[in-house]
Amino acid sequence: MKRRTFNKLLGAGLVAGAAPAIIGRAHAAGPLGVGFIYVGPIGDLGWNYQHDLSRKELEKHYGDKIKTTYVENVPEGPDAERVLADLASKGNSLIFATSFGYMNPTIKVAQKFPKVHFEHATGYKRAANVATYNIRFYESRYVEGIISGMMSKTGKVGYICSVPIPEVVMGLNAYIIGMRTINPKATIRMVWINSWYDPGKEGDAAKALFDQGCDIVAQHTDSTSPLQVAQQRGLLGFGEASDMYNAAPKAQLTSPVNNWAPYYIERTKAVMDGTWKSGDVWGGFKSGMMQMAPYKNMPDNVAAAAKAAQDGIASGAIDIYKGPIKDQSGAIKVAAGSTLDDKAISGMNWLAEGVEGQIPK
Amino acid sequence: MSFPLTTFILSIMTSSTPLLLAASGELVVEKSGVLNLGLEGMMLVGAVVGFAVTYHTGSALLGAFCGALAGMLLASVFAVLTLSLLANQVATGLALTIFGTGLSALAGSSYVGLAGPPIPILDVPVLSALPVIGPIVFQQNGFVYASFALLGAIAWFLYRSHAGLILRAVGDSHEAAHAIGYNVIGIRYLAVAFGGAMAGLAGADLSIGYNTNWAENMTAGRGWIALALVVFSTWRPFWLVVGAYLFGGIMYASLYVQGTGLAIPSQFVASLPYLATIAVLVAISRDRARIRLNAPACLGLSFRAAG
Numbered sequence: 001m002k003r004r005t006f007n008k009l010l011g012a013g014l015v016a017g018a019a020p021a022i023i024g025r026a027h028a029a030g031p032l033g034v035g036f037i038y039v040g041p042i043g044d045l046g047w048n049y050q051h052d053l054s055r056k057e058l059e060k061h062y063g064d065k066i067k068t069t070y071v072e073n074v075p076e077g078p079d080a081e082r083v084l085a086d087l088a089s090k091g092n093s094l095i096f097a098t099s100f101g102y103m104n105p106t107i108k109v110a111q112k113f114p115k116v117h118f119e120h121a122t123g124y125k126r127a128a129n130v131a132t133y134n135i136r137f138y139e140s141r142y143v144e145g146i147i148s149g150m151m152s153k154t155g156k157v158g159y160i161c162s163v164p165i166p167e168v169v170m171g172l173n174a175y176i177i178g179m180r181t182i183n184p185k186a187t188i189r190m191v192w193i194n195s196w197y198d199p200g201k202e203g204d205a206a207k208a209l210f211d212q213g214c215d216i217v218a219q220h221t222d223s224t225s226p227l228q229v230a231q232q233r234g235l236l237g238f239g240e241a242s243d244m245y246n247a248a249p250k251a252q253l254t255s256p257v258n259n260w261a262p263y264y265i266e267r268t269k270a271v272m273d274g275t276w277k278s279g280d281v282w283g284g285f286k287s288g289m290m291q292m293a294p295y296k297n298m299p300d301n302v303a304a305a306a307k308a309a310q311d312g313i314a315s316g317a318i319d320i321y322k323g324p325i326k327d328q329s330g331a332i333k334v335a336a337g338s339t340l341d342d343k344a345i346s347g348m349n350w351l352a353e354g355v356e357g358q359i360p361k
Numbered sequence: 362m363s364f365p366l367t368t369f370i371l372s373i374m375t376s377s378t379p380l381l382l383a384a385s386g387e388l389v390v391e392k393s394g395v396l397n398l399g400l401e402g403m404m405l406v407g408a409v410v411g412f413a414v415t416y417h418t419g420s421a422l423l424g425a426f427c428g429a430l431a432g433m434l435l436a437s438v439f440a441v442l443t444l445s446l447l448a449n450q451v452a453t454g455l456a457l458t459i460f461g462t463g464l465s466a467l468a469g470s471s472y473v474g475l476a477g478p479p480i481p482i483l484d485v486p487v488l489s490a491l492p493v494i495g496p497i498v499f500q501q502n503g504f505v506y507a508s509f510a511l512l513g514a515i516a517w518f519l520y521r522s523h524a525g526l527i528l529r530a531v532g533d534s535h536e537a538a539h540a541i542g543y544n545v546i547g548i549r550y551l552a553v554a555f556g557g558a559m560a561g562l563a564g565a566d567l568s569i570g571y572n573t574n575w576a577e578n579m580t581a582g583r584g585w586i587a588l589a590l591v592v593f594s595t596w597r598p599f600w601l602v603v604g605a606y607l608f609g610g611i612m613y614a615s616l617y618v619q620g621t622g623l624a625i626p627s628q629f630v631a632s633l634p635y636l637a638t639i640a641v642l643v644a645i646s647r648d649r650a651r652i653r654l655n656a657p658a659c660l661g662l663s664f665r666a667a668g
Binding site: 204224 | 365368369372376466469470473475476479567571572573574576577578579580581583612613616617619620621622623624626628631
């Protein structure tokens with residue numbers, strides 16, 4: 001923390017704030033260097049905060065056997081390539097690129113540094129030294145859907161969406177599928193803000209959705225603004241990526257909590273042992289990578305139903321995308337008796353019945 | 362469900378107010394002949410200080426005051442650099458934005474994720490019970506009232522007071538103003554400090570009125586929009602209100618329309634405020650005489666007293 005603070009001060013003082021500061025220096029000899037690159041501020045209390053929490057846990061786990069370095073606020077694009085190359089050339093043997101848009105820069109830099117192990121979160125391009133990892137976020141959306149089905153009086157919930165990629169789409173569908181198991185007439189209204197983090201716009205989106213009669217708002221964006229709008233209006237909502245209870249203690253029902261630590265610890269060990277191999281890991285409730293924040297602001301029976309859904313998904317008893325599932329036009333998308341495999345889920349580009357509006361093209 | 366006109370307008374007003382506050386301050390600065398591109402940085406510093414003070418004291422009024430003070434302090438740095446040390450205003454303004462962004466992130470790191478107290482609504486009894494008009498005109502938070510009161514005061518100051526005339530004279534010809542004995546640098550110092558205070562107030566509105574939290578970079582470009590608004594209004598206070606509400610309205614409406622599920626691409630709606638600016642700027646640029654009449658002739662030029 002101290003070092004980061006110092007660097008910010010330095011960055012601000014030198015008017016170099018636009019160029020993300022690199023914190024710490026790792027060396028090839030001595031402790032194993034592990035680098036992290038984040039798309040937003042670790043202070044977002046969402047996605048990046050949670051990655052950094054897991055980084056700290058990793059550091060605690062291995063102590064002085066490793067040395068972690070992180071760079072925050074790195075835009076997806078040429079900057080990412082520069083920062084990744086910088087991390088690789090500074091002696092980090094394992095580098096975690098934690099945003100979808102880092103995919104191509106990671107692949108490109110990995111070619112230049114064949115001895116460095118790269119891990120890219122939420123992507124699908126792999127190489128001999130590039131592995132991918134992700135969390136089944138959609139599992140948590142199904143649980144949110146169950147809670148909404150029981151808690152929403154209007155049967156209409158709002159959903160603040162970030163950018164149109166399958167990860168967001170599968171969450172929307174899992175949500176409405178879960179909600180419709182309780183309330184078959186439930187609908188979702190969407191607002192796309194085309195950004196992962198824009199507190200002002202997220203708050204406005206929440207207001208717009210509440211103004212239209214939604215009484216619960218879920219978000220696939222990272223700030224706490226929507227929950228705070230919900231709290232001001234005496235309505236309810238779900239957090240994102242991290243437990244946001246403190247930001248809106250009267251409004252947060254629960255929040256999906258991303259737990260990357262087990263994966264980071266395991267992969268670091270693999271590099272230490274020389275057993276690291278490229279691969280693809282997609283963890284959910286079962287592996288503990290997906291967790292839910294404590295169920296609050298709801299009656300006990302709702303919390304129990306949510307917990308049951310969570311356990312059902314973990315044990316495999318609940319198969320979220322089991323047919324029959326209709327799309328928005330009413331056409332059968334998944335036939336009765338069949339289900340979707342991981343490939344079909346990860347490429348999802350259609351919206352299920354009950355979601356209103358279109359995916360921005 | 363019927364169209365919720367009242368809440369719709371209320372939401373637009375809250376999203377327009379920070380723009381109006383910041384732009385009004387910049388108007389005074391530019392009228393004195395100084396171009397301060399550091400609005401975004403001053404707003405962020407105002408936002409973090411405003412939030413921190415409100416969080417600890419529970420007083421939004423004190424928070425707003427301290428936010429304005431913080432904006433003023435940062436603006437003073439700009440004033441020293443550009444007015445006394447004659448640094449380039451454009452470069453210094455940009456640096457101020459970057460500096461303010463970093464400084465606010467540093468100062469605010471321990472306030473991330475905390476919820477501030479809800480801002481009190483100043484309710485005018487009886488009148489606020491009027492349908493539609495009541496809640497819109499008589500039931501707002503202090504920032505909304507302040508934005509109009511301050512802009513009114515600014516308009517009066519600029520065009521109806523002797524001091525305002527001097528300020529405009531300094532902005533139009535600092536040589537002439539200096540020649541007849543006015544303290545050009547001193548007047549500009551005051552204008553820049555005032556602009557900083559307004560930007561700080563706008564930032565405080567973002568973190569304690571519009572939102573009730575602090576987040577890094579929470580202005581998300583509003584400082585730049587406010588800067589564009591000053592040009593958009595061709596430096597006239599009334600048009601500043603029109604511009605701020607046009608922008609605030611379109612920003613909010615673009616989200617609202619999406620929620621209704623209309624088949625309009627969200628990217629298109631999101632680009633509307635900017636398309637609107639371009640259209641209006643083009644329309645304004647066609648009328649050269651009006652621009653020459655209202656634009657401060659010495660905008661962005663450094664002044665050094667001869668001799």
